[in-house]
Amino acid sequence: MNDWLTTILILLPIAGALLVWLAPLDRFWAGSIATLVSLVEVGFWILSVDRFQFGRSTLQFEQQQTWFRDLGVSYHVGQFAFSLWLVGLTTIVGAATIAYAWWVGRERARAYFGLMLFLTGAVVGVFTAQDLLVFYAFFEAMLIPLYVLIGVWGGPGRLGATLKFVVYTVAGSLLMLAAIVVYGLQQGTFDLTKMGPSSNEWLFLGFAVAFAVKAPLFPFHGWLPDAYREAPPEVAAVLSGVVSKAAAYGFLRIAVTKFPGPTHDTRVPILILATIGLVYGALLAFRAPDVRGVIAYSSLSQMGLITLGIFAVNDLGLSGAVLQMVNHGLISATLFLLAGMIERRAATGELALLGGMARGRPLLATILLTAGVMALAVPLSTAFAGEFLILAGLFQHFWVYAVIGAGAIVLAAMYTLRLISAVLHERVGPAVSDAALDLRVGELAVVVPLVALLVGLSAWPNAVSGHSFGSMPSSRISNAIVETPGGTNELAAAVPKSR
């Protein structure tokens, strides 16, 4: 009950951030310390994987400390198996992005690295919080570093991008705060492990809108292209790789499990919106004029797919969604980092100005091609496994979604191959000079581990999908994510098994 491991995972980066902010370090040392802290964080995560008992489906590494008693709020953290994978994604992507930023060298290094570390800590907090108010606090805390990181170090259009980003997110998350207040006071506690289900549609919508904005899902994605384009590449990598998963996690942990009735009632519109987002995002990605635009819209498309998996609400769909969250997190982080590397060489991300970069740059070509092949979910890749599980889960629910989803995978192949050929092949673009080097050792050290992880996961996707909801397949969901006091399976009650 009092295991410090989760708290260490949250506080270590935040402590590192304070150290970097307060200690008088120069640029090199600020980056080194930040990179070191983020690597130690990965080490702690590996330790937690080692200690995690996958056979049990209960909350582990749990710690609870009263925060304020009269409303029943406590600092309560812990990890389920699926949170463990998302925490791992966060620490790994965090380490890769911080290391990349160190290698590239950012202005105002202390502020920059402190904010990156703080962001990592906040996201880990979101994935591990077991108290609604603590969850909300971390969810909001993510916004502050993102706002400053994009606003200070972003591209020329950064001020407009941050304004849009903040207005969208604040609007969504304050609706969630209202929903949290009402829901928690109705239940008499804010402890997620003790809160029973609710059938109030308005509360469900409050949560759902907040997560839909953060993800983003189809009608709420207005902030996405600007934020992803203007952010520094490593911040965009965190934003699309990790922060968007916080929203999907929110759907999984709160919206679906605590509101089975409203989930059942609003399932059709949500599935339809997610499907539209999946197809629409893929089409926009196909039409996007620049590297980051392609990745940004493919992110929209993939988040639609993950949402489809979650709202299939069955074993296959949920396992697939968790696997796909990890996959997409790694893939989009890799692609955004690669986009940053390409932009450093060509000083532009416009596809029309790029081309022919493969010649003389075998490493860049290999890495980009590998990551791209993963992104388009080629069979035997881990993304294929994730998408297959999601589509199978959807098929069990209603075959039409699965058919449209399968069609969208073809679109994914179209936009990814277009990206690869526009950057690597075709004739040499005007922005690509012969002097532009191949990937350097520092860059390889950042992206190769990410790609290696993807290859490893392709060999054994079951590592994640089979170890996300405890060991017993038939009762995964009921044991792992629906922990009502009576032990009844709310989801099973709400969603008839007959389908």
Added chain:
Amino acid sequence: MIHKPHIDWFALGPEDALIVAAFLLLLMAVLVPRRIRKPASALVCATGYLTAFVLSVLLADKSPHGKPIIADAIFRDRWAAVAGVLIAGCGLVAVLISYGERWRERFVSEYYALLASAGAGMIFFVAASNLMTLFLGLEWFSISLYILCAIDYDLVGSLEAGLKYLIVGAVGSATLLFGSALVYGASGQLDFDKIATAGHTHDPLLVVGLAMLIVGLAFKSSAAPFHMWTPDVYQGAPTPVTAFMSSATKVAALMVTYRVLITAFPGEEHLWTWAIAGIAIASLAVGNIAALTQRNVKRLLAYSSVSHAGFMLIPIAAANALGGRALVYYLIPYCALSLGAFAVVAARERELGTPVTLDNLAGFAWERPFYGIAMATFMFGFLGFPLTGGFVGKFYVFAAAYEHGWWWLIVVGVAGTIVSAAYYLAVVRAMFMRESAELQLMPAGGSPPRDMLLGTGVAVCLAVSVGSFFAVQPLIDVAHAAARSLPF
């Protein structure tokens, strides 16, 4: 023969400490040589506030059971004592902020005397237990504030601010006085608790009197539509005075409003909860929307204080014990945020010598990282972001509204906060995301003046705003004890 009541000097301790300080300061204005007048005056004023702070803490500790004292003129209870602690704390920080202001040496002692006297008046005001002492306290601190606003007659707008505040404030006081007379006429009683038991509920005279009392108090808490003096006065007054007014006056006015309504008018609760909710909504709407277009930071913060008055009226409209706790808790980070924000404005103002606008804040955070980070924290705190007490305060306010059954008030609060994100973040944007090169300042040579006391004040505010996020339970215990003195 007039019967002389027993006087509980301990209960009057905080006021007495400040009055003594004020008298000493007036003497010092003529007796102390000009060379050391400024530090000596500040020291005496700070000592007065510190004594008042300690005495208020002791008073809160020693008054578990609230009761009216001194011929039922004032209450000795934790509600008043906690308000006293907050006001004295605000005064102490205000002294720190004031010290570096480039006053004319001629009136520096008088300035601190008035600051001490204003604090004494507020502490007396929050303890008032009948309509006479209520009015007395109101005038006491208001007159001090009128002069404080106008004291720096070299400052453009200072005299104007004082005059505006005087005229509009006088209307407010007159309304309050008229309302008091009507309530007395209807109930035949002056004491709050006796008005409640006089049994004249639904008397139109009483209702009109109640309405006028609410209006009079709303003038002081600068709630819309009685806020029209706020932007001009906050902008024109010397920045340390604005800092003190925006924090301490809010504490006094809001806590008295809650006490008067709960103690004297429980029978009319169904009426005044709606009235307060209406004023809250109006303040949230007016404050937040008007702040959007401001460029002058003091004016922007003035509108933000209007919107926060609205926000803190929500727990009053909730009229329950949770609302009492929510108000007291929220005031703690709010005072720190407000004092701190104006203190940073003062720092920039002293650096540039011109009024601070969003444009000339450009790059401030990179030049002066401490002030920049502090100001960003205050802005995120106003917005109710985590790692500041504003987050928990917001949560408590919504909880109080929900417990009253008014979920729509939560929606209004949420809508107001969403709008406010635009202007609070505009300040952060100006400080962090613009370059000071855009300003094209004339290089004057040398580094900006070091002001240790101002820095200390900002650090205290920062510590309170962040600390109140972590130490919620002890503060809520205090708020709980305070709210228990009111008959919910």
